[in-house]
Amino acid sequence: MIRRNSRKMYLIALSLVLFTNTLLVSCNHGRAKEHQHNEKPLALPIHVVESSNAETIKNYIGTIEGKINVEIRPQIEGLLQEIYVDEGTFVTKGQKLFKIDASAYQEALNNAIAIQNVAKAKLENAKLEIERLKPLVDNEVISNVKLKSAKSDYDVAKASLDQATAAVGSAKINQGFSIITATVSGYIGRIPKRIGNLVSKSDKEPLTVLSDAQDVYVYFSMNESDFLYFSKLKIKEDSINGIARNNNSLSFPDATLILADGEEYSAKGVVDAINGQVDRTTGAISLRASFPNSDNILRNGSTGTLKISEIKKNVFQIPQVATSELQDKTFVYMLDDENRVIRKVITIAGKSKSNYIVSNGVELGDRIVLTGLDKISEGTKILPIH
8 A cells, every 4th residue: 555655656746847847948948939039139240242343463473684684705715814893893885894814816816917928928929920921921932821820829829818817817806805895784793703714615604694784574474374364355455445456465464573572663564575385384374574673673683573463353352351261161151131140151263452252152232241250150130230
């Protein structure tokens, strides 16, 4: 009897516990619904997606070279006797730069002149012989054969003189090569040789490099995609303006040069030459931009970064501050019709100043939460501020 009563009391207690838990769950659910219904939405600024033009900046590493960049090499072999200039100095066209010991070439010139004098004397003797024989032949004292032989000797003597004269000229040229002068005005580069070194025209290194850097070229490479963009842009412009297509015409914006210290060069450059072929190994094409250099800031062999702008028309732009990243994906928080947050993945196609150019993930008129991303999550109610 006692055991039956105990069992009955246990079942009654268990029923009360289950009823109480059910009642608490129901109350909590009702309160959650009431809280969700009465929650105060966050007031946050939003960005409405629109179609607009975007300016993107492309960077290209460039190498600077003077428009006139001349290697100074000796034309003769000999010991370097004098160096008249120092590295980095400016010289004018015709100014003396180096002197090679010319003693051997002076002796060669003296010998050539002596041979020329002998040839002159032989020619004079041949001439006198003709003058002596001519009246004898005219008077039939001797036969005409001897006169013809004398004239032949005269021709040989004349040819020998011409040959000797040419040798003198060659010797003078070689002697003149002992003084090396500047072929253009410009700045002296590195001078690897020193006085007393043997120099010759077969040396691998030049005596120096002379650069005229009043105007400079910046050589750089561009990938095929960027090059096609500018090429197509030129075709469109010519079509709109009714201009006949010229395959040699270029359509690049002015180039900005960033120097090695990070400073922007004061003058703008113009892209004025394109290589005729695309490099098959890299898929890039070489181009050249010209820059004025009146202040001599740019030097031959220096490097810099070229910045060239592109205009992408009718694209979607989203401020970078409105995005968040997780692993390799970029997200935005978008509002639905009830102003609740939806997290969405976007595809970035480039940058324009402080904006991302988005190629996929947003549509015209979408509302994107700008700030306060750390305060919201999927489903959060937002009071949009325009």
